[in-house]
Amino acid sequence: MNNVFKALNDKTRRDILELLKKEDMTAGQIADHFNFSKPTISHHLDLLKQAELLTSVKKGQYIFYSLNTTVMDELLKWMLQFTAAAMPLTPKKKPGYEGK
């Protein structure tokens, strides 16, 4: 789970995820959308893969990358515990400070 937050903590990597929302792409096609060297993009793809936000399939010379939304679902669950919708009917304890 730590890896997921780490992976999402970078604009370029989040942009890669948005790109792949539309269609699967090869590493080269992805790199063409950014002003970074291919090794740099390759590195970002690696981190996204480690976080299991992407999957990859090699086909001939090419490696196709796809979104993996499974982890996003877990993250969603984590976040829901903080939102109003997930709050208990009895409100959380408020601090005992009584003014002065």
Next chain:
Amino acid sequence: MNNVFKALNDKTRRDILELLKKEDMTAGQIADHFNFSKPTISHHLDLLKQAELLTSVKKGQYIFYSLNTTVMDELLKWMLQFTAAAMPLTPKKKPGYEGK
């Protein structure tokens, strides 16, 4: 939005959020839950505040910190675009590779 991912990219800070889910606490009370110095926790609280994940109110000597779920809601929205529930009825374009 960048600040939010940055703030969440640290276990201690995520633990602080979980702590505050139960009840509001002072900086000192929060610090007592961790094996880090108070300045270190103060720094983490500052980053969480910058990301607007926390609010703080000073009362006398004490500063009470509370969760602010507004940003979590925004983050939820961002994430929903990647999940199955948010997918269009027409599936995304698949790569045109035809084997060989």
Next chain:
DNA sequence: TTAGTATTTAGATAGTTGTCTAAATATATA
């Protein structure tokens, strides 16, 4: 005012991260 408590600010340091170029690996094709 003086002493004590709560918290933050400042400055230092080790470790991590994003980026690059150069080189290596793997596949395709002539």
Next chain:
DNA sequence: TATATATTTAGACAACTATCTAAATACTAA
């Protein structure tokens, strides 16, 4: 085989981050 293309690995470096101790600030209470 030799050459070209796609991608990754390796190594270097500047910038950023988490942590610490020491000092500063702000408030409380004697």
